[in-house]
Amino acid sequence: MRVANLVTASVLLLLGGVAIFDSVRLGIGWGTDGPKSGFFPFWLGLLLVVSCGLIVVRAPFRASAKPFVRREQLRLVLKVLWPATAMVVLTQVIGLYVASALYLGFYMRWVGRHSWLAVIVLSISIPIATFFIFEKWFLVPMPKGPLEAWLGY
Amino acid sequence: MGLENLILGFHIAITPFNLFVAVIGITLGTIIGVLPGLGGANGVAILLPLTFRMPPTSAIILLTSLYWGALFGGAITSVLFNIPGEPWSVATTFDGYPLARKGQGGQALTAAFTSSFVGALFSTVLITFFAPILADVALKFGPPEIFAIQMLTFSSFVGLGGGDPLKSLISILLGFILAAVGLDIVTGQLRMTFGSTQLMTGFDFIVAVIGLFGIGEILLTVEEGLEFHGAKTVMNLRVVLDTWKVLPRYWRTFLRGSIIGFWMGFKPGGATPASFMSYAFAKQASKHPERFGKGELEGVVAPETAAHAAGVAAMLPMITLGIPGSPTAAVMLGGLIIWGLQPGPLLFTEKPEFVWGLIASMYTGNIIGVLMVLAFVPFFAAILRIPFAILTPLIIVVCAIGSYAVHNNMIDIWYMLIFGVIGYVFKKLDYPLAPLVLALVLGDLAENALRQSLIMSQGSLMIFVTRPIAGAITAVAAFFFLMPLLRPWWRRVRGVAAAVPSPREP
DSSP states (O other), X not given: OHHHHHHHHHHHHHHHHHHHHHHHHHOSSEETTEEOTTHHHXXXXXXXXXXXXXXXHHGGGGOOOSOSSOHHHHHHHHHHHHHHHHHHHHHHHHBHHHHHHHHHHHHIIIIIOOXXXXXXXXXXXXXXXXXXXXXXXXXOOOOBOHHHHHHTO | OXXXXXXXXXXXXXXXXXXXXXXXXHHHHHHHXXXXXXXXXXXXXXXXXXXXXXXXXXXXXXXXXXXXXHHHHHHHHHHHHSOOSSGGGHHHHHHXXXXXXXXXXXXXXXXXXXXXXXXXXXXXXXXXXXXXXXXXXXXXXXXXXXXXXXXXXXXXXHHHSOSOHHHHHXXXXXXXXXXXSEEOTTTOOEESOTTOSGGGGOOOHHHHHIIIIIIXXXXXXXXXXXXXXXXXXXXXXXXXXXXXXXXXXXXXXXXXXXHHHHHHHTSTTOHHHHHHHHHHHHXXXXXXXXXXXXXXXXXXXXXXXXXXXHHHHTHHHHHHHSOOSSHHHHHHHHHHHHTTOOOSTHHHHHOHHHHHHHHHHHHHHHHHHHHHHHHHHHHHHHGXXXXXXXXXXXXXXXXXXXXXXXXXXXHHHHHHHHHHHHHHHHHHTTOOSHHXXXXXXXXXXXXXXXXXXXXXXXXXXXXXXHSHHHHHHHHHHHHHXXXXXXXXXXXXXXXXXXXXXXXXXX
């Protein structure tokens, strides 16, 4: 827990530093017609650096023996996270509908061990339903790939 | 005069289309409330892009109905599955789940829904009367007052949030910094983009909400295993009517819960402490405090009344001051801006049909809501019986669709995943997420108010102290910000005082 706490605070501290750095570039003072662009982010960044610094300084006094995440828990979390990431990568290449069909099918078979029939029926019908709801009724376009292009969308 | 406006509002809220929208909103909201990992805030965020083409009044009715539905749905999972869908339903599980285990889930759910309805109605009535008054006062506010109120909002997270004040502060700052990324509309300069065109548009709060609350919540839920265990329940008209016969006995609890809820609710983050406070008070006042926690109906009534009163009360500062009282209200506020409305007191004079349509829909929405959830509990509870391996990818796909739809931009789906991981880490390390979202939504508004104030005063910060209203608000905000520092000192003073034996006590 302590390591995770320190790492998070350090990353945020760095972010505050980035904000300060960029604000100084933009000017943190008074321009011709009011405060310059960097004024507000500069003070935010400075406060963030100070607050994160305090977290880091007091961390040794507030040690928590509880681990940030147990190995078993992390395994379960990653089991959700990496297929989701793969789905996003696929969406970029082949569009959201095909990617979500593959993702649903893979996840149902791999984690749920559902029968192939259920896997095929659901992983095809759900993306088709979303296609009609978003693309047709609400006219919200989603990322599309070669399959949709071949079908003329 | 207020009554005429309310009647105008009802004319708008009970058109067939708006009633239909309310029913859809409540159905979707209840489903979202029942699903693990989806709550009011990100349900509203996912649906927001679909409302861009609707008339604003119907759009806000859809979103608020969704919110009421999510509040009702949270009670279902708390009672039947011992899973609090939202932090303010935690107290509902104390007695709700034991009741369900005893086979009285129907009674517990009826009590929960009825209490929610009573609490919501109480707050709605108060909003009907107080909103125009508050808006009148707020009309006189200039940029310094608006900035002072925004600081008050954030100071209450630090001073009253209950968690680590330093971490609340960091969440607020992070939200503001993320909001500043991209084009500065006042000077036309790019901030913190470092040459990247993707960062020019900045971070959208909708995507942040979907990631932080949606994906982050799923990651937290799966840690506990990949299954849900639920209690079975019998729910029919007789159970409902029998429970209703008993409930008037708890009128004191209803009243107390409503008042606590309303009072806590219009301050940010108030719903959760309100539900716990109401529960504690009910237990204290009860003749049988030992029954609490083992399945006492009053233990369901108390937190649910307060949580809903608070949830509705959070809308009051949103429509009158343009300051959201909860993350869900923050997303709705973002919606107002997208629909081209200026949130704040001017709405009452410029768009009365919008404001009063919204207030009237709080009445209709909650009436439709309570009837619908009472009638369809088995259907909504069945959602949790959908196997995990279907539900999880489905929720993630829906989240991805919602993120993409905001700007039709692929990068937003990536942001969603990143915010999901951030949400997971922050939750585990006790960084509160609500202030981050509020800061992200209010970032530009707060910065503009600050800039205009400083232009008015030629750069002197004293403007926040010397103007009477702004000064008073700033003083309270400063007090809340400093409260974590004052608290140890205050405890010491009181500790010394307590050590001196008081002569009056026997």
